[in-house]
Amino acid sequence: MATKITEECINCGACEAECPNTAIYSGGTAYELNGKSFDALSADFYYIVPDKCTECVGHFDQEQCAAVCPVDCCVPDPDHSETEAGLYEKAKKLHPEKNIAELSPANSRFRK
Numbered sequence: 671m672a673t674k675i676t677e678e679c680i681n682c683g684a685c686e687a688e689c690p691n692t693a694i695y696s697g698g699t700a701y702e703l704n705g706k707s708f709d710a711l712s713a714d715f716y717y718i719v720p721d722k723c724t725e726c727v728g729h730f731d732q733e734q735c736a737a738v739c740p741v742d743c744c745v746p747d748p749d750h751s752e753t754e755a756g757l758y759e760k761a762k763k764l765h766p767e768k769n770i771a772e773l774s775p776a777n778s779r780f781r782k
């Protein structure tokens with residue numbers, strides 16, 4: 671499932687630069703997907719775009735936002751439940767220019 675940011679976010683901004691999919695935006699900032707701009711999903715707190723979050727599958731062995739968040743408010747979003755295979759396909763679609771490596775313990779938390 672995608673990761674989400676809860677209202678416990680203190681808007682420190684640490685997570686934004688860590689996301690390999692540029693899925694994280696500050697509150698009130700419009701997000702970009704497939705060359706189009708969309709309204710912010712949160713006015714007050716940093717937020718994650720579910721269509722861009724792969725739980726870091728395809729890139730890292732754990733969710734990078736959760737790893738750096740000082741208040742542990744990056745958590746699984748039960749409203750966006752996805753399989754490892756689906757997340758991997760999403761990662762490849764988000765980065766058509768990249769050769770996303772085959773899944774392994776190094777780039778999928780499902781394999782650790």
Ligand code: SF4
Pocket residue numbers: 673688689690691692693694718722723724725726727733734735736744
């Ligand atoms: S889990 Fe990974 S892909 Fe999803 S928002 Fe966090 S850093 Fe980005």
Ligand code: SF4
Pocket residue numbers: 675678679680681682683684685686716735738739740741742743744
């Ligand atoms: S690292 Fe955590 S507290 Fe900081 S902006 Fe991201 S979600 Fe909010």
